Amino acid sequence: MPTVWGIFYGGWEGPEILGLRFPGDPPNPPLLESPLLWQLAAELDEYFRGERARFTVPMKLVGPPFYRLVWEELLCIPYGETLTYGDLAKRLGRPRAARAVGLALARNPLPIIVPCHRVVGKNGLGGFGPGRAWKEKLLSLEASYREKFSPR
Helix, strand or coil: CEECCEECEEEEECCEEEEEECCCCCCCCCCCCCHHHHHHHHHHHHHHCCCCCCCCCCECCCCCHHHHHHHHHHCCCCCCCCEEHHHHHHHCCCCCCHHHHHHHHHCCCCCCCCCHHHEEECCECCCCCCCHHHHHHHHHHHHHHHHHHCCC
C-alpha cells in the first residue's frame, strides 16, 4: 500500500484487516491487492497528514485472550496521549503485569491502527516492533496535531 510515509503491507481475511507491516518489512510471499487495502492506505495517508485520529477500516484482532484485552484497551488511549506499560497494566486490573503488557504490545499485529506506540516506558520510550525511529515519528506526529483532535 503506497502512502506518503512509504509502502506499507497489509494482510486481510475476508472483509477484515488482520495485519500491518512497515516499509522495508514485506511479507513473503507478497500479498494480493484488495479494496480493503486501498481503504487502509487512504486512512493511513489521512493519519500521516494529520487529518485522521481513528481508523474505520474493519479489523480483526487475532491472538490469545490477554493479548486481545491489551490491544482493545490500546484503542481507548486518546490520540496524542501516552501511558506507561505499568499504567496500562493497572487499567486492565493487573497492576503487576507490565511485562506481560509489553509482550502483548510486541505482538500487536496492527501497529498504528491499534496504537501501541502510545505506550511508553517509565523511564523512556520503550520498545516498538517496527523500530524506535518509527515510534518517535508517530508520537511526534500526534503531538503536532493533538489539539486538533483533543476533546474540548
